[in-house]
Amino acid sequence: MPESSILNELTSIVGGENAVLDPELLQSSAVDGVVPAIALYPENIEQISEIMKAASRAGASVVPRGSGTKRGIGNKPLGADIVLSTGRLNRVIAHESSDLVATAECGIALSDLQSYLGGKNQFLPVDPPHVRSGATLGGIIATNDSGPLRLRYGTSRELLIGMKAVRADGGIFKGGSKVVKNVAGYDMPKLFAGSLGTLGIITEATFRLYPVPEMSRTYIAGFESLDNAHDTVRSLINSNLVLNALEHMNPALAGSITEGLGLGSDCNRYTLAVRIMNVPRAVEDQVKTVSGISQENGGKGLIIEAQNEEAFWHEVREFPWRSSEQAGAVLKAGVLISDVPRVFILLDELSDKYGIRAHASARAGNGIVIISINGDREPVINSVRELRGLSESAGGSLVVREASPDIKPALDVWGGMGSSLGLLKRIKSAFDPGNILNPGRLF
Amino acid sequence: MQSSIKETIERPPDWKRGFGERLTGILGRDGVIYADDELLAYDCDALTGYRIKPLFVVLPRTSGEVSRVMKMCYDEDVPFVPRGAGTGLSGGALPTDEGIVISLARMNRIIEVDIPNERVVVEPGVTNLSVTNAVSSYGYYYAPDPSSQIVCTIGGNVAENSGGVHCLKYGVTANHVLGLEVVLPDGEIIETGGKTLDHPGYDIMGLVVGSEGLLGIVTKITLRIIKKPETVKTLFASFDRIEEAGASVSGITARGVIPAGMEIMDNLCIRSVEEAVHAGYPVDAGSILLVELDGPHAEVAAQMPLVEEVLRGQSALEIRIARDAKERELFWKGRKNAFPAMGRVSSDYYVQDGVIPRSRLAEVLGRIGELSREYGLSVGNVFHAGDGNLHPLVLYNSKIEGESEKALELAGRILGVCVDAGGSITGEHGVGNDKKRFLSLMFDENDLETMNLMRCAFDPKGLSNPGKVFPTPRTCVEQGMKPYAEHPLQKAGLGEMY
Numbered sequence: 001m002p003e004s005s006i007l008n009e010l011t012s013i014v015g016g017e018n019a020v021l022d023p024e025l026l027q028s029s030a031v032d033g034v035v036p037a038i039a040l041y042p043e044n045i046e047q048i049s050e051i052m053k054a055a056s057r058a059g060a061s062v063v064p065r066g067s068g069t070k071r072g073i074g075n076k077p078l079g080a081d082i083v084l085s086t087g088r089l090n091r092v093i094a095h096e097s098s099d100l101v102a103t104a105e106c107g108i109a110l111s112d113l114q115s116y117l118g119g120k121n122q123f124l125p126v127d128p129p130h131v132r133s134g135a136t137l138g139g140i141i142a143t144n145d146s147g148p149l150r151l152r153y154g155t156s157r158e159l160l161i162g163m164k165a166v167r168a169d170g171g172i173f174k175g176g177s178k179v180v181k182n183v184a185g186y187d188m189p190k191l192f193a194g195s196l197g198t199l200g201i202i203t204e205a206t207f208r209l210y211p212v213p214e215m216s217r218t219y220i221a222g223f224e225s226l227d228n229a230h231d232t233v234r235s236l237i238n239s240n241l242v243l244n245a246l247e248h249m250n251p252a253l254a255g256s257i258t259e260g261l262g263l264g265s266d267c268n269r270y271t272l273a274v275r276i277m278n279v280p281r282a283v284e285d286q287v288k289t290v291s292g293i294s295q296e297n298g299g300k301g302l303i304i305e306a307q308n309e310e311a312f313w314h315e316v317r318e319f320p321w322r323s324s325e326q327a328g329a330v331l332k333a334g335v336l337i338s339d340v341p342r343v344f345i346l347l348d349e350l351s352d353k354y355g356i357r358a359h360a361s362a363r364a365g366n367g368i369v370i371i372s373i374n375g376d377r378e379p380v381i382n383s384v385r386e387l388r389g390l391s392e393s394a395g396g397s398l399v400v401r402e403a404s405p406d407i408k409p410a411l412d413v414w415g416g417m418g419s420s421l422g423l424l425k426r427i428k429s430a431f432d433p434g435n436i437l438n439p440g441r442l443f
Numbered sequence: 444m445q446s447s448i449k450e451t452i453e454r455p456p457d458w459k460r461g462f463g464e465r466l467t468g469i470l471g472r473d474g475v476i477y478a479d480d481e482l483l484a485y486d487c488d489a490l491t492g493y494r495i496k497p498l499f500v501v502l503p504r505t506s507g508e509v510s511r512v513m514k515m516c517y518d519e520d521v522p523f524v525p526r527g528a529g530t531g532l533s534g535g536a537l538p539t540d541e542g543i544v545i546s547l548a549r550m551n552r553i554i555e556v557d558i559p560n561e562r563v564v565v566e567p568g569v570t571n572l573s574v575t576n577a578v579s580s581y582g583y584y585y586a587p588d589p590s591s592q593i594v595c596t597i598g599g600n601v602a603e604n605s606g607g608v609h610c611l612k613y614g615v616t617a618n619h620v621l622g623l624e625v626v627l628p629d630g631e632i633i634e635t636g637g638k639t640l641d642h643p644g645y646d647i648m649g650l651v652v653g654s655e656g657l658l659g660i661v662t663k664i665t666l667r668i669i670k671k672p673e674t675v676k677t678l679f680a681s682f683d684r685i686e687e688a689g690a691s692v693s694g695i696t697a698r699g700v701i702p703a704g705m706e707i708m709d710n711l712c713i714r715s716v717e718e719a720v721h722a723g724y725p726v727d728a729g730s731i732l733l734v735e736l737d738g739p740h741a742e743v744a745a746q747m748p749l750v751e752e753v754l755r756g757q758s759a760l761e762i763r764i765a766r767d768a769k770e771r772e773l774f775w776k777g778r779k780n781a782f783p784a785m786g787r788v789s790s791d792y793y794v795q796d797g798v799i800p801r802s803r804l805a806e807v808l809g810r811i812g813e814l815s816r817e818y819g820l821s822v823g824n825v826f827h828a829g830d831g832n833l834h835p836l837v838l839y840n841s842k843i844e845g846e847s848e849k850a851l852e853l854a855g856r857i858l859g860v861c862v863d864a865g866g867s868i869t870g871e872h873g874v875g876n877d878k879k880r881f882l883s884l885m886f887d888e889n890d891l892e893t894m895n896l897m898r899c900a901f902d903p904k905g906l907s908n909p910g911k912v913f914p915t916p917r918t919c920v921e922q923g924m925k926p927y928a929e930h931p932l933q934k935a936g937l938g939e940m941y
Binding site: 096097098099100101121144154157158167171172173174175177178179180181182183184185186187188190191193194195199210211212214234237238239240241242278279281282284285286332334335336337338366367368394395396397399414415417418419420421422423424426427429430431442 | 559560561582603604606610614615617618627631632633634635637638639640641642643644645646647648649650652653654670671672673693696697699700701738739740741742744745746798799800801802827830831832865866867868869870871872873874878882885886889890891892893894896897898899900901912
């Protein structure tokens with residue numbers, strides 16, 4: 001618990017009206033039950049720098065926060081003395097539409113940014129969950145969060161070309177540049193993407209944009225068997241089609257989403273959802289081809305558009321947080337494209353063996369499987385362990401994105417980090433020798 | 444003036460011979476090059492203006508050998524310079540006379556081709572084009588396609604984060620590398636990433652790509668391959684003025700079209716190229732623009748008229764559309780021979796690699812023209828217009844006294860213009876030895892200090908490709924950042940400490 005002199009110093013940096021010290025109010029900023037001593041709302045990068053200098057001197061731990069939508073990621077922090085909000089740094093700084101490049105402050109909500117960019121018919125093609133809950137640009141970059149569109153556009157790591165950040169010691173630096181092609185110096189933006197606020201506080205980001213596609217259609221088809229669905233995935237990947245998203249859902253999820261949207265009942269099958277966004281003729285042609293391939297494998301499909309389509313993909317992005325049940329765990333497995341069926345098969349077995357309920361959606365062209373598991377404590381813990389065993393033995397990984405408070409402490413959130421762990425720790429130590437930024441959450 | 448903090452290490456008189464024997468112990472007789480005349484073959488890369496003879500050149504065959512060599516270098520404080528095919532244009536593979544060159548040329552196996560999972564795993568000495576050749580019959584290719592792709596190696600591509608004509612749409616090397624095995628400067632072998640995505644931890648892979656050999660040596664690379672597009676259509680347009688070509692590029696982007704590639708050449712380059720390879724370029728045109736569209740049939744069919752409309756709107760003198768693969772190749776022949784063709788009109792040329800925002804093309808070209816007249820040296824312009832990556836070719840005659848220096852200075856001024864316009868000093872060739880004096884145009888002390896912090900986690904002794912990228916050598920404090928206190932060498936003005 002930091003001394004009151006430090007708290008006074010921090011408060012004076014941002015002004016009393018931009019600091020919260022009331023313990024009751026601070027409860028909502030808690031991270032895995034660790035309640036901060038103070039929450040700060042700086043208005044610019046200079047104030048953030050001053051805060052970090054003070055925190056460094058005092059050895060006070062700092063948790064950067066955008067909208068807090070992803071604060072459940074990572075291990076329980078060793079300390080969370082200060083919650084540092086980026087919320088007031090929320091301006092678009094530049095939008096060069098003829099260069100397809102924009103720069104914005106990281107506290108901006110992605111939805112606000114997209115509205116702004118939409119004015120010139122452009123967008124940042126990243127579709128993670130929690131956007132409607134105010135997920136910020138900074139949080140999305142810091143977690144490298146992504147959604148189904150990563151198939152075509154990559155994650156924010158691929159889209160980020162420049163950044164400005166504040167170090168643990170308060171130093172302000174920039175990395176990358178404002179042009180899409182640049183190899184001068186080290187690629188610091190790539191280091192910071194996905195670094196979970198453990199190396200510094202990203203305050204500004206420059207990224208490449210894409211034109212908003214003219215038209216979008218989604219083709220959804222249910223299959224009699226997992227094999228039929230996966231054969232279709234293989235044919236689609238091996239074709240010349242340019243797909244924006246290719247989602248492979250397990251029966252439980254497919255049934256729940258399609259029923260919830262009134263797209264039909266009894267859709268508890270392995271289901272593919274293929275999204276194509278392009279000029280109208282290219283959309284029509286390709287949907288036809290997708291439909292043909294799907295039918296060859298016995299798929300029964302329908303095409304959705306407009307609000308139905310938007311609602312559908314919203315459910316795909318948000319499903320782990322839609323369950324009315326007590327949450328168990330939300331996982332992300334990274335496996336080979338060809339190993340996705342093995343994950344589904346294991347989920348089935350775990351359901352039989354332990355009675356857990358699993359909803360899962362795979363980004364089938366990337367080998368990423370998002371899994372939501374509900375059930376009693378022991379079964380959930382065992383299931384996570386077995387899923388990780390499968391993922392890692394297949395050369396991949398499994399990360400626990402979130403878990404309920406009674407389960408999380410019993411889980412290894414990250415799994416193995418392999419032979420580079422020593423190097424990772426040296427990098428962390430170089431940037432944050434006092435270990436004050438999100439301490440303990442990564443390692 | 445640059446001074447080295449590291450004093451040249453005092454070596455016992457026959458240290459070199461002993462070191463050579465120890466290297467031979469690891470690599471065998473044919474794994475080490477000793478003889479002066481053979482060493483000279485490694486004294487530079489494609490930036491031939493600077494040449495330095497290393498103590499030895501080694502040619503390891505396995506990661507294990509690379510690791511053992513590097514561990515020995517670490518133990519004895521011997522700097523090393525990694526080398527692929529030596530096609531680099533920034534002097535990144537320029538040796539140090541106090542150390543060795545570690546050539547990856549013998550590590551040239553394609554380890555695995557996994558078509559269903561769209562991955563290829565290779566050793567660093569594998570050439571860029573041979574990756575595509577290995578997967579071509581399956582309808583796949585490896586997208587980053589630098590002009591030297593027949594010769595240049597994947598290891599070198601990783602070091603420089605190479606681009607190529609089609610990186611506008613498909614990205615650069617960093618977007619296609621999914622995993623690396625890296626030997627750190629102390630000999631430790633680490634793996635980062637792999638065939639699967641989203642491994643937990645930091646993006647070491649993203650850092651190492653483009654690090655120009657300063658963070659260690661890459662010994663295995665996992666690459667992403669992609670499906671060949673259904674259709675490719677290439678358009679060729681000529682204009683009176685280069686500004687019109689530049690405005691066309693902006694116009695095409697504004698219409699929401701992202702071509703696979705867009706290339707511009709100015710009149711000087713057109714004439715040289717036409718003389719050399721007869722690609723059918725109109726020698727009186729102020730500029731030509733190549734636009735390549737690819738993708739599904741219907742998408743390309745929809746984009747074509749938009750592109751043509753933009754070109755006509757910019758008063759294109761003529762617009763040609765390649766009717767078949769042969770014509771397409773002819774359109775590209777000129778562009779691909781732009782650099783070599785300059786050799787016909789000038790005894791020497793110096794190619795630069797600045798990047799600018801596409802919207803500033805006309806203005807920057809105008810400025811380059813002014814500078815060219817100011818210095819009395821011709822500058823040919825050929826560039827990846829789609830991503831703003833210029834390649835100004837400064838023509839000069841080294842036999843005329845002072846002209847080499849003038850050319851260097853002019854090139855530096857051009858880079859300054861690029862940075863002032865919001866761009867970069869290098870889009871794909873790397874900083875290397877060539878451009879380290881310009882790095883501070885883009886990065887201030889805090890930026891450079893931060894990058895150095897990061898480097899110290901990899902290479903605390905500064906042995907990995909020293910003297911490249913960063914203008915002044917910096918040491919690494921053992922425990923990371925400390926409260927500021929001047930080191931005696933700093934007080935003496937002999938260096939900086941971070």
